[in-house]
Amino acid sequence: MxxxxxxxxxxxxxxxxxxxxxxxxxxxxxPVEIVALGDSLTAGYGLPREDGFVPQMQAWLRARGHDVTVVNAGVSGDTTAGGLSRVDWSLADSTDGMIVTLGGNDLLRGIDPTNSRANLEGILKVAAARNLPVLLVGLRAPENYGPQFKTSFDAIYPELANQYGTLYFPEFFQGLTEGDRRPEDVRAYMQADGIHPNAEGVMRIVAAMGPSVEALIEQVQD
CATH class of the missing domain: 1.20.5 (Single alpha-helices involved in coiled-coils or other helix-helix interfaces)
Structure with a gap:
């Protein structure tokens, strides 16, 4: 040479x-792209855009060094059936993981928990077919629906998370109810309708749920 x-x-x-x-x-x-599939709690109902769940969660994660984009796929008024009907087109080729926060409107309408379970399972099947890691966020039924309804509904999320091997966060409002907070303390973090959190409430919800979303990011990157 x-x-x-x-x-x-x-x-x-x-x-x-x-x-x-x-x-x-x-x-x-x-960046990691996480789609947040949900209802008005995800969409940020009643709040300026930057104060909603998705922008606050994205800001929380980025402040901790995660290069992540959280996509707002929340639709106010959506039930688990609505989420199932649109999950396919809510996910893009660039989607790396999904947060599922649905069921609140099923509760408000008194929908049979059997139907809610089937719809959530359908969403998880779509994610499994795409090999997408999921964080399933639960809700708990109030006592006034009766013990049988509450037992059936409350069991949906942990059982499906176990069945499909997803990450699981037990209660969307956990950041507002943890500790020894009295009902009047929780109301201070809610909007006037008593259903949706205000900006400070969202901040507390994000702080409680954030580590679980970090675990989802870790699964994506593994």
């Missing part, structure tokens, strides 16, 4: 290494 040929080969080799390193850097720079 002549000196000139060796020099060209060395240059080509260095160029190939530089391209590979550049591609690796580009690949590492790709």
């Amino acid at each position: 002549s000196l000139r040929t060796y020099g060209v080969a060395a240059l080509q080799s260095k160029l190939a290494v530089a391209l590979l390193l550049g591609w690796a850097t580009f690949a590492q720079a790709e």
Whole structure:
């Protein structure tokens, strides 16, 4: 090999290494994309856009060093049936994981928990077919629906999470109810309708749920 040929080969080799390193850097720079499939609690009903659940969760995660985009796929008034009907087109090729927060409107309408379970299971089947990690966020039925309804509804989320191997966060409002807070303390974090959290309430919800979303990001990156 002549000196000139060796020099060209060395240059080509260095160029190939530089391209590979550049591609690796580009690949590492790709943000994680999480779709939050839900209802008005996810959509940010009654709040300025930046105070809603999705923008606050994204800001919380980014403040902790996660290169993540959280996509707002919340539709006010949506039931689990509505979520199932649109889950396919809510997910893109770029979607890396999904947060599922549905069931509140099923409760408000007194929908049979058997139907709610079937719809949520359908959503998890779509995620499984796409090999998408999921964080399933639960809700608890109030006592006034009766013990049988409450037992059936409350069991949906942990049982499905176990069946489909998803991550599980027991209660969307956990950040408002944990500790020894009295009912009047919780009301301070709610909007006037008593159903949707205000901006400070969302902040507390995000702080409680955030570590579970970090666990979802870890699953995506594994």
